[in-house]
Amino acid sequence: MANRSDTKTRILDAAEKLFAERGFSETSLRLITSKAEVNLASVNYHFGSKKELIRAVLARYLDVFMPAASSEIVSLQSSDKDASLNDIFSTLVKPLLDLNQLRSEGTRTFLQLLGRGYIESQGHLRWFITTHYGDHLTQFVKAVADSAPHIPPAEMFWRLHFTLGTVVFTMASADALTEIAAADFGEHNDIEAVIRKVIPYLSAGVAVPVTA
Amino acid sequence: MANRSDTKTRILDAAEKLFAERGFSETSLRLITSKAEVNLASVNYHFGSKKELIRAVLARYLDVFMPAASSEIVSLQSSDKDASLNDIFSTLVKPLLDLNQLRSEGTRTFLQLLGRGYIESQGHLRWFITTHYGDHLTQFVKAVADSAPHIPPAEMFWRLHFTLGTVVFTMASADALTEIAAADFGEHNDIEAVIRKVIPYLSAGVAVPVTA
DNA sequence: GTCTATAAAGTGATAGAC
DNA sequence: GTCTATCACTTTATAGAC
Numbered sequence: 001m002a003n004r005s006d007t008k009t010r011i012l013d014a015a016e017k018l019f020a021e022r023g024f025s026e027t028s029l030r031l032i033t034s035k036a037e038v039n040l041a042s043v044n045y046h047f048g049s050k051k052e053l054i055r056a057v058l059a060r061y062l063d064v065f066m067p068a069a070s071s072e073i074v075s076l077q078s079s080d081k082d083a084s085l086n087d088i089f090s091t092l093v094k095p096l097l098d099l100n101q102l103r104s105e106g107t108r109t110f111l112q113l114l115g116r117g118y119i120e121s122q123g124h125l126r127w128f129i130t131t132h133y134g135d136h137l138t139q140f141v142k143a144v145a146d147s148a149p150h151i152p153p154a155e156m157f158w159r160l161h162f163t164l165g166t167v168v169f170t171m172a173s174a175d176a177l178t179e180i181a182a183a184d185f186g187e188h189n190d191i192e193a194v195i196r197k198v199i200p201y202l203s204a205g206v207a208v209p210v211t212a
Numbered sequence: 213m214a215n216r217s218d219t220k221t222r223i224l225d226a227a228e229k230l231f232a233e234r235g236f237s238e239t240s241l242r243l244i245t246s247k248a249e250v251n252l253a254s255v256n257y258h259f260g261s262k263k264e265l266i267r268a269v270l271a272r273y274l275d276v277f278m279p280a281a282s283s284e285i286v287s288l289q290s291s292d293k294d295a296s297l298n299d300i301f302s303t304l305v306k307p308l309l310d311l312n313q314l315r316s317e318g319t320r321t322f323l324q325l326l327g328r329g330y331i332e333s334q335g336h337l338r339w340f341i342t343t344h345y346g347d348h349l350t351q352f353v354k355a356v357a358d359s360a361p362h363i364p365p366a367e368m369f370w371r372l373h374f375t376l377g378t379v380v381f382t383m384a385s386a387d388a389l390t391e392i393a394a395a396d397f398g399e400h401n402d403i404e405a406v407i408r409k410v411i412p413y414l415s416a417g418v419a420v421p422v423t424a
Numbered sequence: 425g426t427c428t429a430t431a432a433a434g435t436g437a438t439a440g441a442c
Numbered sequence: 443g444t445c446t447a448t449c450a451c452t453t454t455a456t457a458g459a460c
Contacts (some may be wrong), residue, residue, distance in 0.1 A: 007443080007444085023332070025237060025238060025400075026237060028434080028435065028436085029435080029436065029437090030434090030435080030436095038234075038444085039443095039444055039445055039446090040388075040436095040437095040445095040446095041437085041438075041443095041444075041445070041446085042443075042444065042445090043436090043437095044437060044438075045443070045444080046443090049436080049437080050436065050437090055243055058331065088230070104312055116383075118381075118385065118386065119331055119384050120235070128389075132437080148421070149265070153397065154393065154396075154397035154399050155409070157392075157393060157396065157397065158389070158393070158406075158409050160381055161381075161382065161385070161389055162378045162410060162413050163378075164381065165377055165378045165379075165380070165381025165382050165385070166374045166375075166378045166381070166417075167377075168377070168381060169330075169373075169374075169376065169377025169378070169380055169381050170373065170374055170377050173373065173377070177370070177373055180369070181366060181369060181370070184366075185365065185366035185369065187241075187366055193339045197370050198370075198374055200420050200422075200423055201371055201374050201397075201417035201418075201420060202417065204396075204416040204417050204419075204420035205378075205412075205413035205414065205416050205417040206413070207416075208413060208416035209411050210412075219425080219426085240453065240454085241453080241454065241455090242452085242453080242454095250426085251425095251426055251427060251428090252454095252455095253426075253427070253428085253455085253456075254425080254426070254427090255454095255455095256454085256455060256456070257425070257426080258425095261454080261455080262454065262455090354434095359446080
C-alpha cells in the first residue's frame with residue numbers, strides 16, 4: 001500500500017476536512033468516501049453510523065488537546081499562584097498550535113469542528129464532549145474563575161460561552177478574514193497571529209466588572 | 213377565513229420560527245407547510261424556492277430593524293458627540309426589543325436567524341445582507357470607530373468580527389444556554405437579559421488597549 | 425390560488441458475494 | 443475488509459386538474 005494510509009484513517013482525514021468546511025449535516029457519506037477514495041459501505045463497517053463517525057473525528061483531536069491543555073494549566077498554577085486571565089488563555093496557545101504538528105491545518109480544523117459541534121448539535125455532541133472531557137473542562141473553568149474572583153459563577157458561565165463563540169466564529173471565518181485584512185490593511189496574519197489578537201479581547205470581556 | 217391570515221404570511225410565520233429553532237437546512241418545506249397548515253406546493257407558488265423563502269424571512273426583519281438602528285445612531289451622535297462604546301451598542305437595544313411588538317418573540321427570532329444566516333450561509337445570505345443593507349453597516353462601523361479612536365483601523369476590523377462572532381454564536385445557542393443557566397444557577401433569562409449581559413463584554417473587548 | 429400526484433435526485437444504511 | 447447493488451426513505455420542485 002506504500003503511501004496510502006489505511007481505510008479508517010483515510011475516512012477520518014477526509015471527514016474532518018469536510019465537516020470543518022461545510023458542517024456535519026451538509027456533508028454526505030458519499031462525499032466523504034469519494035474524497036477519501038474508499039467504498040461507501042466502509043464507513044458503516046468501520047464506524048457503524050455517521051453519528052459515530054462524527055464523534056470519532058472529534059475524539060481524535062480532543063484526546064490530544066484536552067490532556068495537553070490540562071497539564072499546561074496545572075504547571076502554570078504551580079509556578080504562579082496569581083496567574084492573570086491573559087496568562088490562563090495564553091496557556092492554551094501551545095496545545096492549540098501543537099495540533100498543527102498532528103495534522104496539517106490541525107489547529108484551525110479542530111476549532112472549526114468544535115464550533116460546528118456546539119452550533120449544529122442535535123444534542124449528542126454536547127453530551128459526548130461534556131461526559132468524556134468534563135473533568136478537563138471543569139478544571140479549566142475553575143482556573144479562569146480563580147483568576148477573576150470578582151465575577152459570580154452564573155455571570156462567568158455566560159462570559160465563557162461568549163468567549164467560546166468569539167473563538168469558534170473567528171476560526172470558522174479565519175480564511176476570509178485574513179484575506180480581507182491583507183487586502184484592506186496590508187496585514188499578513190497566520191493562525192497564531194489571529195489567536196494572539198483575540199486573547200486580549202477575550203480577557204477584557206471576561207474580566208470586565210459586572211454592572212449593577 | 214376570519215382569523216386566519218393569508219397563505220403567504222402563514223408560511224413566513226411558520227418558517228421563521230422553525231428556521232430560528234433548527235437552522236435552515238434542518239427545516240424542510242414539508243415541516244413548514246404542515247405547521248402553517250397550508251399546501252406544500254404553495255411555498256413554490258409564493259416564493260419560488262426555499263432559498264428565496266429564507267431571504268424573505270430575513271428581509272421582513274431587516275427592513276424594520278436596519279432603518280430603526282440607523283436612526284437611533286444618528287440621533288445619539290447628534291445629542292452626544294462623545295458617546296461611549298457602551299452607548300453605541302446600547303443604542304441597538306431598543307430597535308432590537310421593538311421587534312417583539314412586530315411579532316411575538318421577534319427579538320429572539322431575529323437574532324437567531326441572523327446567527328444561523330452567518331454560520332450556515334452557503335454564501336447567498338452574506339451576500340444578500342451586505343448588498344441590501346451595506347450602507348447601514350458602514351454607518352454603524354464608523355460610529356464604533358469614532359468612539360474608540362485609540363484602536364487602529366486594522367485592529368478594529370478584527371475586533372468587530374470578534375464581536376460579530378460573540379453575538380451570532382450566543383444567539384444561535386441562546387435557547388440551550390438559557391436552559392442550562394436555569395438548571396445550573398436558577399437564573400431565568402429572557403432575550404433582553406442576554407443582550408444586556410453581552411454588551412459590557414463586547415464593549416470591554418473592543419476598547420481594550422492594543423498590546424505591543 | 426390551492427390542490428393531488430409525482431418526478432428527479434438525494435440520503436443513510438445494509439445484505440450478500442468475493 | 444471491500445465491493446456491488448439496492449432498500450427505504452426524504453428532500454425540493456413542478457405539472458396539471460380544479
